Amino acid sequence: MSWAGSVFQIRPNFYQLMARQAAGVATRKINWGILSTANIGLEKVIPAIQNSASSNVLGIASRNAERAAQAAKDLGIQKTYASYEALIADPEIDAIYNPLPNDMHVDWTIAAAKAGKHVLCEKPIGLNAQDAERLRSCPKDVMVTEAFMVRYHPQWLRLREMVRSGELGQVRAIQAAFSYFNDDKNNIRNRPENGGGAMMDIGCYPITAGRFLFETEPLRVTALIERDPQFKTDRTASVVADFGGGRQLSFVVSTQLCPYQTLNVFGTKARAEVMIPYNAPAGEETVVIVDHGESFDGSMAGCEVIPPCDQYTEQAEQFAQAILTQTPLPHGIEDSIASMRVLDAIFASEVQQKWVNV
Numbered sequence: 001m002s003w004a005g006s007v008f009q010i011r012p013n014f015y016q017l018m019a020r021q022a023a024g025v026a027t028r029k030i031n032w033g034i035l036s037t038a039n040i041g042l043e044k045v046i047p048a049i050q051n052s053a054s055s056n057v058l059g060i061a062s063r064n065a066e067r068a069a070q071a072a073k074d075l076g077i078q079k080t081y082a083s084y085e086a087l088i089a090d091p092e093i094d095a096i097y098n099p100l101p102n103d104m105h106v107d108w109t110i111a112a113a114k115a116g117k118h119v120l121c122e123k124p125i126g127l128n129a130q131d132a133e134r135l136r137s138c139p140k141d142v143m144v145t146e147a148f149m150v151r152y153h154p155q156w157l158r159l160r161e162m163v164r165s166g167e168l169g170q171v172r173a174i175q176a177a178f179s180y181f182n183d184d185k186n187n188i189r190n191r192p193e194n195g196g197g198a199m200m201d202i203g204c205y206p207i208t209a210g211r212f213l214f215e216t217e218p219l220r221v222t223a224l225i226e227r228d229p230q231f232k233t234d235r236t237a238s239v240v241a242d243f244g245g246g247r248q249l250s251f252v253v254s255t256q257l258c259p260y261q262t263l264n265v266f267g268t269k270a271r272a273e274v275m276i277p278y279n280a281p282a283g284e285e286t287v288v289i290v291d292h293g294e295s296f297d298g299s300m301a302g303c304e305v306i307p308p309c310d311q312y313t314e315q316a317e318q319f320a321q322a323i324l325t326q327t328p329l330p331h332g333i334e335d336s337i338a339s340m341r342v343l344d345a346i347f348a349s350e351v352q353q354k355w356v357n358v
Contacts, residue, residue, distance in 0.1 A: 030094045030320040031058040033087045033117070035108060037071045038099035040122065045097060045147075046075055048282070048312030054320035061087035084108060088115045095323060097147075098122060101188055102195025106131050113138035118323050120315070122147045124204050127195050129340040135333045143322060145329050146336045148208050152314035155274050155286045155306045156212065159265060162290075163213050168267025174213060175264040176206035176251035178278055183228075183256060190231040190255070197233035199225075199343055203253040205278050207342050209263055210241055210249035217338055218345075219244050220357045225350040228256070239346055242355075282310035 032049055034041050034057065049055045059079030062068035068080040081087040088096065088111055095118040098109055106126045109119045116139070125146045126132035138144050150156050163171050180202075182189055189196045211217060218241040228235045236254040243249065263277035273289040280286050285308050291301035322329045341358055349356040 028324075029054055029056040030118075030323055031056050031092055032095050032097060032316075033058060033081075033090065033093040034060040034077075035084055035087060035096055035098045035112070036100050037062045037064075037067045038122075041097065041099045042071055042075070044282075045099065045312050045316075046077075048310050049097065049316040050075070051310065051313045052316040052320055054324060055316050058092060059087055059090060084111075088112050088117060093117060095120065095319070099147075102200060103127055103193070106134050109135060109144060110138055113142045113144055116142060118143040118319070120145055120147050120319050124195070124200050124340065124343065125336040126340055127200075129337055129344050132333075132337045132340045135336070138333065143319070143328060144333050144336075145319065145331050146339070147315065148205070148331070149311040149315045150205065150208065150278060150280075151212060151331065152318055153280055153286075153306075153311040154309060154314075155277070155280065155288055156209075158288055158304065158306060159263075159272055159274060160213055160215075162272050162288075163265065163267075167270065167290075168265060168272055169269030171213070171265055171267040172246050172248070173266040174206075174210055174249045175266070176209055176249070176262065176277070177253070178202045178205055178261045179252070179254040179257040180259045181256055185231070190228070190233055192231065192233050196231070197235070198237055198253045198255045199234050199346060201255065202278070203237060203239070203251070203346070204339065204343065206239075206249065206251035206253065206263075207241070207339060209277070210243065211339065211342075213265060214243045214247055214249075216243060218242060218249065218342055218358050220355045221342065221345045221349055222355045223346045223349040225347075234350075237346070241342070241358075280311055282312070283308050 032055055034046055046057055049057050057077050060068055060071050060077050061081035061084050065082040072080045096112040098119055098121040100108055105121050109121045112119050123146050162168050188194050189201050221241045223239045225234045225237045235256045238252050241249040261278050263274040265272045271291045275287045286306045288304045289301050291298055294300035345356045345358045
């Protein structure tokens, strides 16, 4: 199979315009504090924040002082704290990255926000919509946003541009899949009490894709969910979401199937597919396939090459710029609550075995 390739030149978007507005105005960097030594932070997010031109990772906290010290040494972080409270109380910290377990997200995000810190919180932002609604108690002068890094990657921005511009015709269907294999009983993703399971860990990404690309909320959902007999977590789920007007999102996610991911957008004129939609490799080109259906095997499809970036660095930079310019990001607390409502409806559909309104 061969594709006629073209390089997509990134056009100015909300975030880039915001950054340009800040040029020459912002004279300092945002000081970040990292709330815990979670692997995602150590391996991906902290190095990415350190590569953000507007960011400085000043401190890291752990309930284990030795782990905090080792992480700081490994990553070149200046300060360590033996408690989350100590980090939050530090007046030098401007923003918090919260990668704690899902059941701890809301409590510690509220605590940080009430201490005057802006918060980038890992997804999902809570255990359910009621849990997430507690975030409304956060002070209005601090920014709280959910860390869906995919929304900052140029390949997702390009895909939404295709939808908005009509390049694909009328977009009526989005199909997605996301899976990996993990049957480790000690892994937090396999603990329902901590918010584990496929929907909470990875099902939120296709949901975000539907909401991001259709730019509206689903009206109703139906789901088929199979649970692990030992862990009691949802290990495989198939979901259909009705966005109204003939628009639908369908996806499969699993924590116990072979690793795979895709995002397909179908319009009346063409189909667009992001090859690595969720774990886009940092510093490497990515590809968006555009297929007008000239051959069933896709051999006549073209592709757009998206220049290299690190979506975690893009996320950190844009969050920092939002703070420096006092320009709220488009995805705040209410957006996160809306996302959790979709997850709630999916689990309600599992129990009721029927369509459930969101």
